[in-house]
Amino acid sequence: MRTHFCGLIDERLIGQTVTLCGWADVARDLGGLCFIDLRDHEGIVQVVAEPADVEGNDRVIATASDVGYEDCLRVTGQVRRRESVNNKIPTGQVEVVATAIEVLNKAEPLPFHAHENPGEDIRLKYRYLDLRTADMQRKMRTRTKLVRALRRWLDERDFQDIETPILTKATPEGARDFLVPARMHPGEFYALPQSPQLFKQILMVAGFDRYYQIARCFRDEALRADRQLEFTQLDMEFAWVQESDVQDTAEAMIRDAFREVMDVDLAQPFPRMTWAEAMRRFGSDKPDLRIAMEFTDIAELVKDCEFKVFTDWANDAKGRVVALCVPGGATLSRKQIDEVAAHAAKYGAKGLAWMKVTDPTLGREGVNSPIAKFLDDATLTAILQATAASAGDLLLFGAGAWNTASDFMGAVRLKVGKDLGLVREGWAPLWVTDFPMFEWDEDAQRHVALHHPFTAPAVDDVESLRANAHTAVSRGYDMVLNGNEIGGGSIRIHRPAMQAAVFELLGIDADEQLAKFGFLLDALKYGAPPHGGIAFGIDRIAALMAGTESIRDVIAFPKTTGAQCMMTGAPSPIADEQLAEIHIAVRPKK
Incomplete structure (x- = not known):
């Protein structure tokens, strides 16, 4: 035509x-x-x-x-x-x-003009009109270029593109599964895969050595700007590898993709940072290194002061008291500081102490703070020196349980960095390594896996792992870019005894192991090689490349944060006749 x-x-x-x-x-x-x-x-x-x-x-x-x-x-x-x-x-x-x-x-009068911003619900209801706009065309073409670049790179290096099942076994260990009733097996269900994790490990046992897949994954979890119920990831697995083998290969691939799609040269090599260092310096396991601000731990300086919030946590072995020096932050009004405190409260903060610095050489006379009266001159001077505060800076203080204080102060760092224009231009990639093997769930009174239960521990001895489970370090690693985790992976457990021991530490007994993961444990018995891999979030990388904060802008037909498709009306009721065919009865809403 x-x-x-x-x-x-x-x-x-x-x-x-x-x-x-x-x-x-x-x-x-x-x-x-x-x-x-x-x-x-x-x-x-x-x-x-x-x-x-x-x-x-x-x-x-x-x-x-x-x-x-x-x-x-x-x-x-x-x-x-x-x-x-x-x-x-x-x-x-x-x-x-x-x-x-x-x-x-002919086109009927449109519900919105392409040069308007009608709100996301209207854009998603008439997604075909939204996708016509030049901006959405650009974003979707960026995604296409990314996937093309990744496939080309992997194909040229003899990775095998292998599809794994969409209808699989429910193995809930993390987010909720989406369940699919099996019509031919009344009362039984398939699950949609949260990832191809177990299948790709079995492919390594099967001798395929280097696998990849652009995989659709499904997780029934709460949505936000960087999450969807269904999403796309580049899944990769390697046999006969150590951490550095996976990291070096994945890093080269991402560097090449950015060069091809955006004409951007990322750092070579990417810096590496342990999880412990990232949390200590930035309060995040995915720190945005474009923001120069770092934490200063001041527990030793304030453990004898008169400010009870500080002293309680400074003298608690599980506590943390931290200061963040914000360059030029003294320009913030009291209302703006209160807004930062409200943001911190979303992440667990009970309050946010602050101190404006007018002249650090004057000690008490050179600061303005509601907590200054609780600090003696020596403590005040020590804090100013430790944080290297200058005239016009703002000090923000967080105190609480170590993880909680780290989390909310990490959120504060990001917010004030963006609000005050302290985020430098460009790209800041890094690897975060040596994650904790487990977290302790107080409600369930058991360990939970920080990554997933198939991640290998740094120790190779089952008894050592059992004896030191609280402090065990895993062989996991994440690739981070501009404060976003774009890829995560690990060296996997390849010996059945170690896998069974990890399951036990996670509260999964022998019967449950057999019921949920028996096929994996069987496969590991037959000469499974050492193996590891990584998965990259295609949606998230495409969003970064396209310059948007929401992955919905690079997905053709996304769901809302309420888990709905505004265009088709999904999810929707199913006729009783169709429910009867799959042996399902729906309980009335309470």
Whole structure:
């Protein structure tokens, strides 16, 4: 139906006849002279319908004058140089003088204009219109380029693209599974995979050595800007490897993808940082290194002061008292500091103490703070020296259980860094390594896996792991970029005795191990090689490349934070007859 794309018409085509298809982005009737900005996925070109002593031109003018916004058109005409150049678009040097205009489909009045921002619910309800916009076309094409670059890189290095099942066994250990009733097996269910984790490990046992898959994954969990019920990840697994083998390969791949898609050269090599160091310095296991601010632990300085919030936690072996020096932060008003405190409260803070520094050389006379009266001169001076505070800086203080204080002060660091423009431009990748093997769940009174229960511990001895479970370190690693975890992986457990021991520490007894993971334990008995891997969030990397904070902007048909598809109305009720076929009865809502 067409000979060229709208956005690719340029001076090389002057004098040639072209046929274009697209939507009317703008239509202007100047009384016998009509201009149409015709748009397709490549861009926009100006179409002109003008009076001339040519048979049939009256029909062209009549059709053009009736064109409305987003009408679907087919235009034939001759390319010529524009009298008034538009340097804002790539086709701005030329225009197409129409000799025929065909309206392929009229558009009814639209619920919103492409140049408006109607709100996300409306955008998602009419997603097909939202996806037509130049910005969404750009974002989705960025995602396509990313996936193409990753596949090319892996294919060239002899990774095997192997599909794993979508209907699989429910092995709940983390997020909730999406369950699918098995019609042919009444009362039994499949689960949609949260990841291909167990299958890719079994592929290593099967001798495939290097595997990858662009995999769809499903997790029934609460949504936010960087999470969806269904998402896409690049899944990779390697046999006969150590941590550095996986990291070096994955790093080279991501570096190449950024170079190909964005013409960006990431650091080489990526810096490496242990989990303990990341939490100590930044209060996050995915620190944004574009923000220079770091924590100063001050427990030793305040353990004898008169401020009870400080002293209680400073003298608690499980506590932490930390200070964050914010350059130029003294400009924040009391209301703005209260907003930061409210943000910290979302992450567990009971309060947020602060101190504005006007002149650190003057000691007490050089600060403004509601807590200064509880600190003697020596303590106050020691805090100013330890934090290297300068005139005009703001000190923010957090105290609490070690993990809680780290978490909320990490959130504070990010917020004030963004609010005060302290985030430098560019890309800051790193590896975070040596994660704790387990976390302790107070409610369940048992260990839970920090990554997943198939991650190998740093120790190779079962008894050593059992004896030191609270402090055990795993062989896990995450790739972080600009404060986002874009990939996570580990060396896996490849011996059945160690896997069984980890299950036991997680409160999974022998019967439950057999019921849920018997097929994996069996596979590990038959010469399973040492293996490891990593999975990358395609949605998250594409969002970073496209310059958007929400992964919904790089997913064609995403769900809302309420887990709904606004366009189709999913989820929706199912007829009783269909439920009966799969042996399901729905309880009435309470």
